[in-house]
Amino acid sequence: MGEEKGRGWSLGLAGLLTPVTVWLGLFFLVPLLFILAYSFGTSGIYGGITLGFNPGNYLRVFDPLYLEIVGRTLVIALLNTFLCLLLGYPLAYFIAFKGGSRKNLLILLVMIPFWTSLLLRAYAWVVILGGNGIANRALQFLGITDGPVNLIFTPQAVIMGMVYSYLPFMILPLYAALEKFDARLKEAAQDLGASRWHTFWRVTFPLSMPGVIAGSILVFIPSAGEFVIPNLLGGARTVLVGNLIQQQFLLARDWAFGSALAMMLAALLVGAIMFYVRKVGTENLEGV
Amino acid sequence: MERKISRGRFLKVMGAGAVAGSTLSILACQPNTNPQQSGGGGGGPEEKELNLYNWSEYVAKSTIPGFEKETGIQVTQDFFSSNEELLAKLRAGGTGYDVIVPSDYMVAIMIKSDVLQPLDKSKIPNFKNIGENFRGLSYDPDNEYSVPYQWGTTGILYNKKEIGQLEDSWEPMWTPDFTGKIGMLNDERETPGAALYKLGYSVNATEDEQLQEAEAELKKQKPLLRGYFDSTQNRPLVQNGDLLLGHVFSGDAFLALSENEDLDYIIPKPGATRWTDNMCIPNGAQHPDNAHKFINYILDAKVGAALSNYTYYNTPNGAALPMIDDALKKLPGYELGPEVFDRLQVIEDVGEATRKYSRLFTEVKSS
Amino acid sequence: MGESKGGPVYKGLGKIPDRALLLFATLLYVFLYAPILVLVFFSFNSSKSTQVWTGFSTEWYGELISDQSVLEAFRLSMIVGVTATAIATVIGTLTALALTRHRFRGKTLADSAIYAATVMPEIVVGVSLLVFFVAAGLQLGITTIIIAHVAFTISFVTIVVRARLSGMDRSIEEAAQDLGANPIETFLRVTLPLILPGVMAGALLAFTLSLDDFVITFFVAGVGSSTLPLKIYSMIKFGVSPVINALSTVVLVATMVLVFGGSHFFMRKENA
Numbered sequence: 051m052g053e054e055k056g057r058g059w060s061l062g063l064a065g066l067l068t069p070v071t072v073w074l075g076l077f078f079l080v081p082l083l084f085i086l087a088y089s090f091g092t093s094g095i096y097g098g099i100t101l102g103f104n105p106g107n108y109l110r111v112f113d114p115l116y117l118e119i120v121g122r123t124l125v126i127a128l129l130n131t132f133l134c135l136l137l138g139y140p141l142a143y144f145i146a147f148k149g150g151s152r153k154n155l156l157i158l159l160v161m162i163p164f165w166t167s168l169l170l171r172a173y174a175w176v177v178i179l180g181g182n183g184i185a186n187r188a189l190q191f192l193g194i195t196d197g198p199v200n201l202i203f204t205p206q207a208v209i210m211g212m213v214y215s216y217l218p219f220m221i222l223p224l225y226a227a228l229e230k231f232d233a234r235l236k237e238a239a240q241d242l243g244a245s246r247w248h249t250f251w252r253v254t255f256p257l258s259m260p261g262v263i264a265g266s267i268l269v270f271i272p273s274a275g276e277f278v279i280p281n282l283l284g285g286a287r288t289v290l291v292g293n294l295i296q297q298q299f300l301l302a303r304d305w306a307f308g309s310a311l312a313m314m315l316a317a318l319l320v321g322a323i324m325f326y327v328r329k330v331g332t333e334n335l336e337g338v
Numbered sequence: 339m340e341r342k343i344s345r346g347r348f349l350k351v352m353g354a355g356a357v358a359g360s361t362l363s364i365l366a367c368q369p370n371t372n373p374q375q376s377g378g379g380g381g382g383p384e385e386k387e388l389n390l391y392n393w394s395e396y397v398a399k400s401t402i403p404g405f406e407k408e409t410g411i412q413v414t415q416d417f418f419s420s421n422e423e424l425l426a427k428l429r430a431g432g433t434g435y436d437v438i439v440p441s442d443y444m445v446a447i448m449i450k451s452d453v454l455q456p457l458d459k460s461k462i463p464n465f466k467n468i469g470e471n472f473r474g475l476s477y478d479p480d481n482e483y484s485v486p487y488q489w490g491t492t493g494i495l496y497n498k499k500e501i502g503q504l505e506d507s508w509e510p511m512w513t514p515d516f517t518g519k520i521g522m523l524n525d526e527r528e529t530p531g532a533a534l535y536k537l538g539y540s541v542n543a544t545e546d547e548q549l550q551e552a553e554a555e556l557k558k559q560k561p562l563l564r565g566y567f568d569s570t571q572n573r574p575l576v577q578n579g580d581l582l583l584g585h586v587f588s589g590d591a592f593l594a595l596s597e598n599e600d601l602d603y604i605i606p607k608p609g610a611t612r613w614t615d616n617m618c619i620p621n622g623a624q625h626p627d628n629a630h631k632f633i634n635y636i637l638d639a640k641v642g643a644a645l646s647n648y649t650y651y652n653t654p655n656g657a658a659l660p661m662i663d664d665a666l667k668k669l670p671g672y673e674l675g676p677e678v679f680d681r682l683q684v685i686e687d688v689g690e691a692t693r694k695y696s697r698l699f700t701e702v703k704s705s
Numbered sequence: 706m707g708e709s710k711g712g713p714v715y716k717g718l719g720k721i722p723d724r725a726l727l728l729f730a731t732l733l734y735v736f737l738y739a740p741i742l743v744l745v746f747f748s749f750n751s752s753k754s755t756q757v758w759t760g761f762s763t764e765w766y767g768e769l770i771s772d773q774s775v776l777e778a779f780r781l782s783m784i785v786g787v788t789a790t791a792i793a794t795v796i797g798t799l800t801a802l803a804l805t806r807h808r809f810r811g812k813t814l815a816d817s818a819i820y821a822a823t824v825m826p827e828i829v830v831g832v833s834l835l836v837f838f839v840a841a842g843l844q845l846g847i848t849t850i851i852i853a854h855v856a857f858t859i860s861f862v863t864i865v866v867r868a869r870l871s872g873m874d875r876s877i878e879e880a881a882q883d884l885g886a887n888p889i890e891t892f893l894r895v896t897l898p899l900i901l902p903g904v905m906a907g908a909l910l911a912f913t914l915s916l917d918d919f920v921i922t923f924f925v926a927g928v929g930s931s932t933l934p935l936k937i938y939s940m941i942k943f944g945v946s947p948v949i950n951a952l953s954t955v956v957l958v959a960t961m962v963l964v965f966g967g968s969h970f971f972m973r974k975e976n977a
Contacts, residue, residue, distance in 0.1 A: 057807075057808055057809075058808070058809055058810070059809050059810070060807075063803055063807045063809060066799045066800065066802055066803035067799075067800065067803045067815070069795070069796040069799055069800070070796050070797075070799070070800040070819075070859060070863070073796060073855060073856060073859060074818060074819075074822060074856065074859060074860075077834065077837070077852055077853070077855075077856040078818075078821075078822050078825075078830075078856050078857075079818070080837055081830070081833030081834050081836065081837040082821075082825070082833065084833045084836050084837060085829055085832075085833050095689055095690055095692075096447055096450050096451040097425060097426065097429050097451065098429070098451075115697075115700065115701060115704060118704065119700075119704060137733060140726060140729050140730070140733075141729070141730055141733050143726070144726050144727070144729070144730040145730075148723075148726065148727070148730075152968065153902075154905075154968065155964060155965070155968040157906070157909070158909075158964050159734065159964070160734075160737065161909050161913055162957065162960055162961070162964070163737050163738055163740070163741050164913045164916075164917070165912075165913060165916055165917075165956070165957075165960070166741065166744060166953040166956075166957065167917055167933070167934065167937045167949065167953070168917055169937055169938060169940075169941070169945065170740075170744050170755065170937070170945070170949060170950065170953060171740040171741070171744065172740075173755050173756055173945065174739075174740035174741070174743035174744050174747075175740055176571075176574075176575075176756060177743050177747075177756050178739060178740065178743055180575075180578055180580050180756075181578065181579055181580045182578060182579060182580075200518065200564075202580075203564055203565045214736070214737075217737070218910065218913065219861075219910065222865055222906040222907075222909060222910050223864065223865045223868040223906065224868075225902070225906060226865055226866070226868050226869040226902055226903035226906040226907075227868045227869060227871070227903075229869075229902045230869060230873060230899070230902070230903075246722070257872060260867065260868045260869075260871035260872060261868045263868070264864045264865060264867065264868035265868075267820070267823070267864060268823070268861060268864055268865070268910075271820070271823045271824050272823065274824075275824070275825075275826045275827065281524060282571075284565065285521075285563070285564055285565015285566060285567060286524040286565055286566035286567070286703060287560075287563075287565050287566070287703060288703075289700055289703045289704045292826055294700065295826045295828060295829065296826075296828050297526075297696055297700065298696075299426060299828045299829075299832060300420065300422035300423060300425075300426055300828070301422050301526055301692070301696050302692060302693045302696040303422070303425070303426075303692065304693060305832070308828075308829070309829065312825065312826050312829040315824070315826070316821055316824045316825055319820075319824045320817055320820050320821050320824055323820045324813070324816070324817060324820070327816075389928045389929070393939055393942050393943055394936055394937075394939035394940040394942075394943065395940055395943040395944055395946060396943055414928055414929045415774060415931075416926070416928060416929065416930075416931045416935070417931055417935050417936050417939035418923070418939060419919075419923075419938045419939040419940075419941055419942065420942075423923060426832060426924075427835065427923070427924055430832055430835040430836050430839065430924065431835060431836065431838075431839030431840075432835055432839070432845060432924065432927075434845065434927055434928040435928065568941050568942070569942075570940075570941060570942065570943065570944045570945070573754075573944075574754055574755075574756035574757045577754070577756075577757045578756065578757055589943065590944070593753065593944070597752060597754075597757075597759065649943065
């Protein structure tokens with residue numbers, strides 16, 4: 051079908067982009083310039099910044115301790131993204147295709163738990179996974195374990211907590227992409243002899259790619275900046291780059307270094323996304 | 339066709355943009371939803387308002403209503419969750435608060451950062467109620483900028499029933515027998531501080547050698563720990579049995595002790611922390627007069643007692659002591675004799691060395 | 706012609722996989738709601754603890770009614786949440802339309818900017834916005850909170866709506882225009898309904914992000930504009946009171962009633 055895609059600038063395009071340009075330009079990019087300026091400044095002992103040209107802050111990022119933290123963060127963020135995709139996709143599929151008239155209700159039900167404070171839910175997990183908690187009691191009751199096992203304050207608990215926190219970020223875009231699906235496409239495929247599995251992999255999944263990409267980005271990026279879950283569910287035994295940056299701005303009162311870290315992280319992540327999006331194919335993000 | 343779409347879309351979008359834009363400008367021009375707009379500057383009479391910036395759950399139910407009734411001044415309370423966040427906000431220009439409640443070392447930092455205004459003691463007659471031990475502390479030797487609010491110690495809450503009565507020492511937190519059942523504080527001064535205490539050093543050590551020794555101790559300890567937690571997390575973990583020993587602030591200990599007799603609280607030798615939260619008035623406060631009134635009100639004996647009876651922390655107010663609940667006074671570690679008091683140290687600002695502590699603790703947690 | 710086991714009509718993945726999917730979905734919902742149940746449970750705790758059960762009591766609900774600071778915080782969170790979500794959804798949708806349906810110079814830059822807005826750590830956004838607001842002479846308060854919330858949620862809405870728009874069949878829109886509908890009508894009557902699930906998903910995400918935001922809100926909040934997260938996260942030092950559990954339970958029940966009641970009502974209307 052002839053695709054009428056706008057090419058080049060037009061009044062319409064400019065109009066569509068005005069609100070975001072104004073808002074983000076003013077309330078994101080301008081403050082960002084402050085941070086950029088800070089990253090080249092020198093921190094005072096008590097938190098002030100002397101502006102200037104001091105690239106030393108960026109050089110400090112290449113300290114092995116910090117690089118290790120960044121590396122660990124990226125690994126955990128990737129793992130988190132993968133798990134969210136694995137768990138979120140079937141649920142999004144279920145709601146989109148099996149939900150019927152209850153689709154909206156089911157999606158809302160997914161989100162409602164996330165309208166309570168994360169702090170409270172983390173404390174609740176501590177209770178559930180504690181030595182005397184439901185999880186341990188169930189395991190012992192089923193005979194799987196003999197005594198209480200350390201379920202909480204482990205790296206596994208941190209991963210579980212992150213998946214728990216970020217699932218909606220994966221489910222929502224996936225649902226948005228899957229829901230527009232025309233079931234007749236699947237029917238057609240199966241009429242032509244494709245097995246159910248085949249239909250899924252060759253028809254459904256590829257067409258849901260925009261959702262997969264969006265979900266992956268929306269989970270991976272914020273995961274890389276996470277600092278609450280490792281403390282609440284991991285016993286603060288895992289230091290992630292989010293903790294590090296927080297610490298620089300607050301405890302160490304080193305705004306210059308904190309800014310440099312943040313800029314490096316941002317450049318790294320934006321670069322990664324652009325690469326990912328290019329690789330998987332921007333055609334997927336634009337009209338077919 | 340192309341033009342038609344552009345035009346129509348353009349109109350539609352311009353409309354939306356106009357709506358968004360006017361909403362923004364309306365919101366921006368609108369005065370703060372904070373109903374109390376302070377008008378008074380320098381010499382004029384202040385509006386009957388007070389903006390308090392405090393920790394959550396750090397006033398008794400009766401405190402603010404009592405003040406409002408007595409003075410007719412409306413109090414707005416906002417909340418911060420760490421000293422550092424408070425400082426960062428004040429330094430970045432966040433103003434509007436009349437009374438803030440920073441901890442001891444932060445008062446020193448704030449004085450050096452020039453964000454506090456001096457107190458007019460003539461407006462705080464109840465200052466005379468402050469006990470001798472709580473006046474002129476190292477971070478503000480003449481109480482020029484701060485007045486103590488609540489104080490406490492940092493020690494060990496543990497399960498006496500399970501492991502028996504412990505000596506006043508830091509050793510238990512390093513004992514392999516308790517592996518997996520020990521919780522330390524996620525605090526870059528308190529936990530390295532515990533190592534420094536154990537080694538017999540000052541909690542404000544700045545020499546590399548001493549800090550390296552502390553780091554080694556902490557790295558030795560890490561495999562034995564369940565984790566590094568907030569005090570409010572260590573408390574339920576000890577109560578529930580997930581931990582046998584928890585590094586806690588005294589108030590949390592007393593809360594747990596009053597509910598559970600199997601627990602005990604010790605303040606270890608050779609040293610432990612004694613901390614003090616204070617009331618200060620930041621620069622740029624719109625209602626400094628009211629602020630002084632509030633501070634004076636808190637220092638009243640009855641108000642001070644009600645405060646401590648609610649928070650379970652200790653009061654620096656000598657006049658309030660007789661009115662503290664007996665149940666609290668009887669708890670181990672609440673009333674301290676001089677031999678305990680003498681070994682308590684105050685965490686102070688260590689200037690540049692702060693970043694050494696930050697790095698030290700990050701290294702330990704990452705190891 | 707090879708037919709799927711269920712016959713010529715598309716029967717989904719088949720019986721067993723269908724049942725497995727249903728089981729999986731149910732388990733996932735249980736996973737999502739498990740902490741909520743614990744939370745509700747502890748709202749009836751007789752002591753001040755949210756993790757150590759000491760007995761049954763409804764005192765916290767009584768406290769909730771009389772605790773002005775908590776109720777006010779909740780009210781502010783709602784105002785901020787709804788307003789910021791509305792604005793962010795409109796702007797985000799328009800942006801998604803622009804980015805999905807146009808190719809233009811500077812598009813890569815625009816894309817990067819959208820992604821960059823999700824990448825910045827909260828403390829950096831919070832501190833920098835505060836410095837900016839102070840420099841610009843804006844008074845801190847609900848307005849600045851809303852501005853900040855819109856700023857950090859626009860990108861999320863954009864990305865979600867884009868996922869919806871990509872690969873969307875535009876033949877219906879074209880048909881409508883061929884039939885004489887002008888662009889505004891086409892958008893309102895054809896495009897918008899088609900992308901609505903995406904827009905709603907984006908809005909839901911923005912709302913959820915706004916409700917529990919702490920760091921950014923902390924820095925840009927003014928006097929008297931403490932939202933619920935500001936109150937709750939500040940409780941970490943001296944203890945979270947079960948009053949918050951009580952509030953959460955009340956909100957949860959109210960939401961459930963609204964949601965189930967609403968859907969029941971709409972389903973009835975459809976069937977009528």
